[in-house]
Amino acid sequence: MTEITRRMALGAAIAIPAAAAMARSALAADPVEIDLFFPVPVQGKLADKMKELIDRFNDQQGAVKATAVYTGSYDDTNLKTRAAIKAGKPPAAVIMSANFVREYVINGDVDPFDPIIEKDGKSASEFFDQFWPALKPNAVINGKVYGIPYQNSTPLMYYAVDAFKDAGLDPDKPPQTWGEWLEVAKKLAKPGGERWGINWPGTYDYCGWIASALVMQNGGQYYNHDYGGEVYYNAPSALGALTFIDTLVNKAKVMPPGVSDANACTSAFFAGRLGMMLLSTGSLSFVRDNMKAPYKVAFLPKSVRNAAPIGGASLILPKGNTPERQAAAWALISWLTSPEIAGEWSRFTGYFAPRRAAYDLPDMQKFLTDHPDAKIALDQLKYAVPWFDTFNTVAVRKAMEDEVQAILSGKVAPTEACTAAQKAADELLRPYVEQTALRAIG
Numbered sequence: 233m234t235e236i237t238r239r240m241a242l243g244a245a246i247a248i249p250a251a252a253a254m255a256r257s258a259l260a261a262d263p264v265e266i267d268l269f270f271p272v273p274v275q276g277k278l279a280d281k282m283k284e285l286i287d288r289f290n291d292q293q294g295a296v297k298a299t300a301v302y303t304g305s306y307d308d309t310n311l312k313t314r315a316a317i318k319a320g321k322p323p324a325a326v327i328m329s330a331n332f333v334r335e336y337v338i339n340g341d342v343d344p345f346d347p348i349i350e351k352d353g354k355s356a357s358e359f360f361d362q363f364w365p366a367l368k369p370n371a372v373i374n375g376k377v378y379g380i381p382y383q384n385s386t387p388l389m390y391y392a393v394d395a396f397k398d399a400g401l402d403p404d405k406p407p408q409t410w411g412e413w414l415e416v417a418k419k420l421a422k423p424g425g426e427r428w429g430i431n432w433p434g435t436y437d438y439c440g441w442i443a444s445a446l447v448m449q450n451g452g453q454y455y456n457h458d459y460g461g462e463v464y465y466n467a468p469s470a471l472g473a474l475t476f477i478d479t480l481v482n483k484a485k486v487m488p489p490g491v492s493d494a495n496a497c498t499s500a501f502f503a504g505r506l507g508m509m510l511l512s513t514g515s516l517s518f519v520r521d522n523m524k525a526p527y528k529v530a531f532l533p534k535s536v537r538n539a540a541p542i543g544g545a546s547l548i549l550p551k552g553n554t555p556e557r558q559a560a561a562w563a564l565i566s567w568l569t570s571p572e573i574a575g576e577w578s579r580f581t582g583y584f585a586p587r588r589a590a591y592d593l594p595d596m597q598k599f600l601t602d603h604p605d606a607k608i609a610l611d612q613l614k615y616a617v618p619w620f621d622t623f624n625t626v627a628v629r630k631a632m633e634d635e636v637q638a639i640l641s642g643k644v645a646p647t648e649a650c651t652a653a654q655k656a657a658d659e660l661l662r663p664y665v666e667q668t669a670l671r672a673i674g
Contacts, residue, residue, distance in 0.1 A: 264559075264560035265297045266557055269313055269316075278581055285576075295560070307436070313326050324561040325547055326548050333371060333379040335623060336378070336548060364381075369542075385514040386512075386543060387441065389531065389533065390519060391529075403526075409533055410449075413430070417429025427507060430507065430508045436633055438493075443474075446535075447473045457618050465654040471646055477639055490640060497511065512544075516582025571589040572593065
C-alpha cells in the first residue's frame, strides 16, 4: 500500500475516491494543498459552517489540505474566479452559481468531470443518477458533466400565520393561483405600509430568478434551455408576468414600490409588516431561527402551470489546474457531496440536499419529520425547471432585471419593458449567435 493510499484508508469514513490516491507519488510526504472558492448568497451563518466542514475534511485525512476562501455573492465569486483563471492561478474548485456553468463551458474556462468519474469506476450517467433529475440541465452540458450539484434551491412562498388569521384567511389554505394570490395579498395589506401583502428581493440575481419563475409559471420558457444565445423576454408569457408584477405594485398596491433586498423582506416579515414573501429555500434555516411568530411555507402560486427554477450552486473544476490538484479537488468534492455531508449542509442551511440518498439517512428522515417546511422544496422539484444560463449570463440577465426594477419603481409600463429587455439582450447575445452561425457553416 502506498503512503497516499494508506492515508486515504485511514480516512475512509469520508469516502475519498480512488482518483485522489492516484494523483500523488508513492514517496510524497506532504499533502496536496488546494483552495476552494465559496460564496454565501443567502442570509445566515453559512461561512462559519463551511470553514468548519473544511477543517473536518482536513482533520480526517492527510492526503489533501483544503483552504476555504470566502468570495462574496454568486456574482462576486464568478468575477473572482474568472480573474484567477486569467492570471494563471485558478482555484482547485469553486462552488459556482449553477447558472454560470454553461458560460464557463462556452468560454472554455472549465474542465469536465467525466475522466475523473470514470477513474472511480462509474460512467457519467451512472454517477449523475445519484442526484435529483431536475439538477441535470444546469450541470450536464453537451453530454458532459461540468457541475456537481452542491447547494440547491427553489424559490418558496413564506407566509405569516398570524397575518393570515388577522385578515380572516385560513393559514392551512395558501393561495394556489395568481388570482388567489392577488386576492389574498389585498386582504393582507393594510394602509400606509402598516402591512404589505407580498414582497420579494428585487436586487440583481434574485430579481432575475423570481422573474424567470413568474414567466415559466405563466407558460413561457424565458430562455432556450438548449442554446446559449436566445431569450424570450418579449414573449406573451413574459408580458403577462411583468403585467402581474405591475399590478401588485402599482395598481393593487399590495407590494411595496422600489427595489427591496432580502434583508428588507425578512425584517418586515419578522416584524409582522409583511404577510407573504418569496425567498429561497436556502434561507429556510435563517427564517426558522429568527421568525418568532408561526409561519408556513408553500409552493409558488401558479398562473397556467406550476414551475420553479432551480437555484443554488454546483462545484466546478476551473481550467488550468494540474491533474494532481484536480484529483485532490475531486476528493474534497466527493466528500462535500456525500449523502452524509450533503444532508448535514441541508439541515444547517435550508438548501435541499442534491444527493437523493441523503434522504434515506435516519438523521434526515427525523429532520423532515421535525421540520416539515424543509420538505416543500423537495415536493416542488417535480415542477422544477432549469435556471437561466446563457452566453454573457450576468449582462443578459440584467437586461431584464433593469426593466423589472423600473416596473417596481413605477417608471415603465410592462409592454415597453419587455421590448427594451429583448432588444438589449439580443445585442448582448449577438457575438455568440454569430460565432455559432459561423461554426455551423464551416
